[in-house]
Amino acid sequence: MAALQTTNPFELFWQDLPLPPGSTRPPLSEFEIECLMRDRVSLVDGRSNRIVHRDGIVLLTSHRIIWHCQSQSRALHGHLSRVAEARTSRNIFKPSTRVHLYLQGKVQDLDSRPATKIEFAHGGRDEFLKQVRSLLMMRDWEKPPPVKLRLSPCAIEADGSTPASMPCSSPASPVQTVEPVFTTRLAGVGGILRQQETARAAQDRLATEAFADLEALMSKAREVVGVIERYATVLASKDKGEGEKGGSEAEGGTGREDAELQGLLLNMGISNPVTRISAGSLYHQELARQLARFLTGGSTSAGALGRRSLLSERGGMMTLHDVFCLFNRARGTALISPEDLLDACEALEPLQLGMRLRRFPSGVSVVEAMDFSEERVGARLRALAEAEADGSLTALDVATHLRVSIALAQEFLGTAEAQGLLCRDQSVQGTLFWPNRFPAWVAQAGEGNDRAA
Template sequence: MDRFEWCDGQLTLDENLVVQKSGVALYDGQEKTSFEGGMLMLTTHRLLWRAYRNNNCVLCLSLSLCVYIEEQPSGFTKSAKIIVHLHPALANKAPGPAASSSFTYVRLSFRESGEKEFFRYFKEQLENKKWEKTDTVPPPQQIQQSAPRHRAGIIGIERAIQKKQEDTDKNISQAFEDLSNLMEKAKEMVHLSKTIANKIKEKQGDITEDETVRFKSYLLSMGIPNPVTRETHGTGDRYYNQLAHELNDILEIPINDCGGMMTLTDAYCRVNRARGMELLSPEDLLHACEIMESLKLNIRFRVFDSGVMVLQSRSHNEEETIEKTVDMVKKKGSATAEELSQLIGVSVILAKERLLLTEKVGGVCRDENVEGLRFYPNLFLDSAA
């Protein structure tokens, strides 16, 4: 703490505020101090600490005294800290809270979080060394002897914060412009992929039909060229009807490939991956799935007794699924949902629903113990037959 000096907390004309965090305590090495719960401010030249209850209690530390910094993560009852390793104190430095210290470092304890952001900015300022690039700034020990200088004070801090907000708004606007351009390019790429796929499909000779269809599926997996949105397809029933048709087109083949059934969570991930930047909300997806039955689409929405929601192919044969599940359990002697999912290549949730559905019609029996839920062939039904 012998490197800190008392100050009035005002910024010089060539000093700018970078970031500030509340609820910060100062440690002299490993020892606690009375400087707790204050406002810590990082400028381009100094660290400033101001007490909450006494605004006249302000400490400053020149960044030129900092050797390097490191992070100390939080523990069960300990807050995260930044360790600041320091050069020896100047012999003719201004008065401070301590005349001497046995430690060569101080710790900044962040009681209200925010240490990662502060550490990032702190490290940047130490790398920039702006205090060395300012020729007109006299060293700290000469400030009191020289003529009074104009200081920015509260107005300077407010201007620095305002400038930082303006720069942030400008960067955000530019980022959204870049995203818009990226979306336009993505639509062009998807359109191009469709064109290439159609030309390859029309080509006769060296390329087989299977290779053509496979390559077309790879190209179309890049995304949807014109996803259904409220801006392009209106609102209300018309929007949900168009969205249901789009979901049917996207998911029909993947659902058939995975056995005729897919959980709604998996479908949500697949659809949003294909839609790119035009992400779909869970509420819109659910509402569109609920009207699939009335639209007589190739896939339909179903909710199991357990509450699991799935999309199911209309051609899915439930009796055939139950028979296959019974045969697999008989061949293995017994099966859990995890084991069945590996055998048939579906998620554990769907494998469990198959077993529960088969149990409901008497195809299998359950054994529930400390190891979990395991299903066995229904020998009672076989004996009765």
């Protein structure tokens, strides 16, 4: 018992969290969802009331409370399963900016003081407390891992076949309606009041059933993610097999079904979009991180699970117009403004997220991968021009081959022209780009003059 009295609950709750090499962001476990983030947060020892760690970032997830300091490259975390209660100071004469956490077990029973306090210097205490209490009620960490479920009774198996043991559901039978029978109870003012009471009771019952269905749907969220990951694996293996076979089977019915499933995965969108409420003053930084994971096919978006990197599919560069449309589509109702997207894109390079914002002299703004090479694009355009029947390229040809917009295709052609790989021919029929053969002709002419001399 004496050993328990000398044990500090603060040190028992907050454990060191190793950071990945070269990263200042704590890793999350599988099925762990970010819920809230605040900066300028300090950790306080509940017994001594002493600030132990100052001015860090607190990240509240569905499973843990994570505190990390980017300047010190250190992170601590405490699991919510050890928290018995979260509340604020009850002193109405002295407003507090701290959230008090009380732990479960014998260590907390020996002392009525909180094990730890979390101090918010720039606000956000009430939102944090509300989220913690909600997570303690949901207790996601106690839920079993998602099982392999079918999207519907007619869902395909991993090998593409339809399960024989589960026949397709038949259309629902038409609902039979019964005409109301007139009685004297429905007449007069009393009848009107009874009808209103019946309608009100029906509305209450409908609302209760609707919220019950919503809670059931939310409880199955992790199972849905598991289904998406399973089908994403199937699609990836199919894409690999079709690539090895040369794509001869891509035009069949299975290719069309896979395309429909790809569209379904894209429409699933981002499961936990970053908002100003959840990220606070770190909104644009967290938005930039989520944008980077979305463009590189990371695990943040359910739609990204079934596809390759959007950025790499488009040659390592995308216009801000395309990024704005695709990102907002994935975010659903949590739309962002063009100004917020621009601020997030400007933060991509300082945060070292593998991409950056670039502006061409023509005014076109793009998101560009850090490993993007203009030389490779120029060489590819020259090869495309040489492969064409007439030996020339247009901006439409480049946009079709590289899957980019016309504006970006024109920028690519202008860059290749500046490199001396292509030359343009402007006429009333439009602008054509040809492989630049003038250097070779000049070299041949020089060799001929040398031999003649």
